[in-house]
Amino acid sequence: MAANRAFDVVIWGATGFTGRLVAEHLARDYKSGVKWALAGRSKERLEKLRLELSEQYGGEVKEVPILVADLRDQASMDGMAAQARVLLSTAGPFALIGSPVVAAAVRSGCHYVDITGETPWVKQVIAEHHEEAAQKGLRIVPCCGFDSTPFDLGALLVIDHLKKRYGKQAARVLNVVLGSKGGVSGGTIASGMNAFAEMKQRPELREDAGSVYSLCPPEARGADGEFWGVQWSQELGKYLGPFVMQACNNRVVHRSNYLLGWAGNDFRYQESVAAKSWMAAKSIQLGTLAVVAAMSQTWLHPLLKKVLPAQGEGPSRDIMLNGFFKNRVLAWSKEEGGAAPLLVQAEVGDPHRDGGYWGTSRMLLEAALCLALQQKELDASPEVQKGGVLTPASAMGMLLVERLRKAGMTFKILEEGQAAA
Ligand SMILES: NC(=O)c1ccc[n+]([C@@H]2O[C@H](COP(=O)([O-])OP(=O)(O)OC[C@H]3O[C@@H](n4cnc5c(N)ncnc54)[C@H](OP(=O)(O)O)[C@@H]3O)[C@@H](O)[C@H]2O)c1
Structure with a gap:
């Protein structure tokens, strides 16, 4: 994975119910030490979210960058993923709108986490990306919410x-x-x-x-x-x-x-x-x-x-x-x-x-931060996998x-x- 990325975590789907909670955890509990960006398809909705977060959690959130991309435009998705160490996705249904996001992460060489519970789709992701992600040392980790x-x-x-x-x-x-x-x-x-x-x-x-x-x-x-x-x-x-x-x-x-x-x-x-x-x-x-x-x-x-x-x-x-x-x-x-x-x-x-939403958004964020900030420890650990389409336990284990x-x-x-x- 490219070492120099503008952001530790990019939140794709930040305007949704769970995406917003992820952004709130960052704004409230990681005021420094983490570089992050809000991403989605609508600049207007992302700006509204950023304004609300800055009113709630402090002015510094006003500086959080906004990245706009379009699922139908591969270059825009790649442009977003190329700026991230970890692309975090809360935009579902994943079987409908998740595949271009994972593909952009693998093409652009960033790690990826999401909260899907749609295992037929995960099976498809494994078939399409496991080999390449393993070769590139990318950890692609679906199911990082309450499920599973x-x-x-x-x-x-x-x-x-x-x-x-x-x-x-x-x-x-x-x-x-x-x-x-x-x-x-x-x-x-x-x-x-x-x-x-x-x-x-x-x-x-x-x-x-x-x-x-x-x-x-x-x-x-x-x-x-x-x-x-x-x-x-x-x-x-x-x-x-x-x-x-x-x-x-x-x-x-x-x-x-x-x-x-x-x-x-x-x-x-x-x-x-x-x-x-x-x-x-x-x-x-x-x-x-x-x-x-x-x-x-x-x-x-x-x-x-x-x-x-x-x-x-x-x-x-x-x-x-x-x-x-x-x-x-x-x-x-x-x-x-x-x-x-x-x-x-x-x-x-x-x-x-609750586990379903407050818990899910926190578990997902901590998984993303584990991949972004603890990569050296993960790479040195014999107890986790170095790349591929993985599970929370096999990607991050006891560090998570x-x-x-x-x-x-x-x-x-x-x-x-x-x-x-
Ligand atoms: N595993 C778990 O434990 C767990 C827990 C909670 C949620 N989930 C899953 O997480 C997903 C999100 O749930 P939620 O309640 O947060 O959903 P939500 O409030 O409906 O949010 C969906 C997000 O996806 C974005 N989106 C939808 N269509 C898009 C498109 N064509 N291009 C780009 N972005 C698009 C929306 O953006 P706009 O604002 O622009 O529409 C929004 O940001 C669901 O699949 C849900 O099953 C899993």
């Missing part, structure tokens, strides 16, 4: 602990959402609807969209599957139902397993939501399946759009700043000859902010965990044998 950072880094945390403390590999990881509170944005709803619409129109996207290995090459595929049932967890003393975002997260975690060589093809990963009773877990299961079924009916989309938040809208500040999420991550060691496995548990979450801890998130190994929450 806390889940991917949660798996890394317990697997890393098993390895370093006990010299053991993990046979299985279970990521359980113990609780969460937050809202949803119109952009997320539009992206979800678009993902179903695209799959209907393009059979090639459907091909292995249901496989937890859809982001792994054929030689890295085993017999793991999704969890859509209800089960009792002895360790947590709770019933478990399915977690809807497993459809993104378990593909990302399996790619991390492949890229980092955690545990080979028989590695098992499950994501669930904890419930107080069998009935509550059953309701979660039926509710989740009903939401997925409704979203998959494209004829329902115009109706749903009338009652759900529009693009550009999202949860109120009150909802985001009084939100939280708390996950429990469990890993069982791989043992030979029927020996009892070791169990390691960790807590991952944020006790004070450290940054997120400093930003207020919890990544904590619980004492072995500690009782459930």
Whole structure:
């Protein structure tokens, strides 16, 4: 990557709900030490945003440069990307408008992060750019928001602990959402609807969209599957139902397993939501399946759009700043000859902010800053990949965990044998 770039981070899609939050974190918490720019398709909307940010966070934001580019004009996209160490994108639906942005990053030699949860699109990005990005030493990292950072880094945390403390590999990881509170944005709803619409129109996207290995090459595929049932967890003393975002997260975690060589093809990963009773877990299961079924009916989309938040809208500040999420991550060691496995548990979450938007925008920003400002440490680390289309764990690993801890998130190994929450 070219060393001399005008900006550490360029925010593409800064005028959107989540993009604006990223800019706010920079304006509020990184008043010096980071060179950044606001980017998008509309000079007018970007100038309005910059004015509002400067009124809210101080006059120096008035000096933040604005870069205008057009997805249909390759030269303008390349011109923007060529000024960045890291191009950070919050402009979605990614399957509709994300590809020219990644292509510009790879052509212009900058790292890239985004918050897509659209794994059929990520699969396409891997096919188109993994080889070139690996050769050029560029880290292209989709899924750096709530999907899938806390889940991917949660798996890394317990697997890393098993390895370093006990010299053991993990046979299985279970990521359980113990609780969460937050809202949803119109952009997320539009992206979800678009993902179903695209799959209907393009059979090639459907091909292995249901496989937890859809982001792994054929030689890295085993017999793991999704969890859509209800089960009792002895360790947590709770019933478990399915977690809807497993459809993104378990593909990302399996790619991390492949890229980092955690545990080979028989590695098992499950994501669930904890419930107080069998009935509550059953309701979660039926509710989740009903939401997925409704979203998959494209004829329902115009109706749903009338009652759900529009693009550009999202949860109120009150909802985001009084939100939280708390996950429990469990890993069982791989043992030979029927020996009892070791169990390691960790807590991952944020006790004070929602994961979906405040959390997502912070996780994304910290990922971008990790790539921009800690490149030497990343390049020297044997625990992360040097280039390619990567995952949060395989691109930044424990360096990103450290940054997120400093930003207020919890990544904590619980004492072995500690009782459930
Ligand atoms: N992974 C996660 O946990 C997570 C969390 C939150 C959001 N997301 C995803 O992030 C994305 C954004 O969500 P959001 O709620 O912030 O959306 P949003 O408010 O609708 O913002 C979308 C942004 O994309 C820009 N954009 C749209 N069409 C464009 C085009 N043709 N050319 C250039 N820019 C264009 C918009 O620019 P204008 O202002 O010029 O229209 C705006 O800046 C969605 O895909 C959502 O699913 C993921």
